[in-house]
Amino acid sequence: MKITFNESGTSSIDIQAKDANGNVRGINASNLGVESLIAEDLDTDEAIDAFLGKLSSALTELRSQASAFGSNLSSVENRQSFTKNMINTLETGAANLTLADSNEEAANLLALQTRQQLSSSALSMASQQDQAVLQLLR
CATH class of the missing domain: 1.10.287 (Helix Hairpins)
Structure with missing residues (x-):
């Protein structure tokens, strides 16, 4: 066998x-x-x-x-x-x-959305500060 x-x-x-x-x-x-x-x-x-x-x-x-x-x-x-x-x-x-655990995935999605919003806000603030400096120099 x-x-x-x-x-x-x-x-x-x-x-x-x-x-x-x-x-x-x-x-x-x-x-x-x-x-x-x-x-x-x-x-x-x-x-x-x-x-x-x-x-x-x-x-x-x-x-x-x-x-x-x-x-x-x-x-x-x-x-x-x-x-x-x-x-x-x-x-x-x-x-x-x-x-996938739906609660864990929802938390990950929320964290990513928060990061995206914070980075957009940071870019917006940086752009506004650059424009304020340019206006002072005019």
Whole structure:
């Protein structure tokens, strides 16, 4: 099974059962050596012990594979958690950009209008003073 973490496919993880040599293989009764049990397998103590050995070996293999799958699951869950947090952060940021507080915007508008009026008044006063100085010089 291949899990891809991004849209370009550059970040992914392959989850497969492998033997002790790292070769990919399926997990089934045949590969574990316990594909069948017949009455003759239980006739003697040695046969029972041999079959129990096969079962023990199969159980060890299954535990090993379960551990590997658990490790892969942890990686996938961490990535999923990161992705969910990133989505929440981006959605919050987008909402903050698009949803403006009307009271705050009204206050900003009033402040800008006041600045504009003050600058117009200052220019008018400066112009009047210049004209008054010119009239004195005449």
